[in-house]
Amino acid sequence: MTTRRVFMMQSVLGASALASGAAMAAAPAMVAETDANAKALAYVADAATTKNAKHKPGMACANCALYQGKAGDVAGACPLFAGKQVASKGWCSAYAKKA
Numbered sequence: 057m058t059t060r061r062v063f064m065m066q067s068v069l070g071a072s073a074l075a076s077g078a079a080m081a082a083a084p085a086m087v088a089e090t091d092a093n094a095k096a097l098a099y100v101a102d103a104a105t106t107k108n109a110k111h112k113p114g115m116a117c118a119n120c121a122l123y124q125g126k127a128g129d130v131a132g133a134c135p136l137f138a139g140k141q142v143a144s145k146g147w148c149s150a151y152a153k154k155a
């Protein structure tokens with residue numbers, strides 16, 4: 057193998073490693089139920105696990121007016137948790153049914 061060919065392969069590998077690193081950095085972290093903000097809003101990552109009296113069957117981030125994920129996404133942004141993502145099947149006490 058020529059030096060030039062090795063160099064080109066290294067360049068391709070390096071570029072793809074950079075690209076995957078950028079993709080990982082672009083995905084915000086998930087909100088943890090233990091975050092102070094999450095606790096204040098009684099957020100749970102799985103709506104089925106909440107014992108909060110405000111929760112009614114069927115309520116989940118995926119059908120909340122504040123949820124910014126697309127249909128089918130497992131997580132998306134919520135303005136109440138800036139810089140993080142909430143689970144589509146999550147829920148919090150600020151839930152507002154999507155019109």
Ligand code: SF4
Binds near residue numbers: 124135148
């Ligand atoms: S406001 Fe809506 S989208 Fe945001 S965490 Fe609460 S239920 Fe989920």
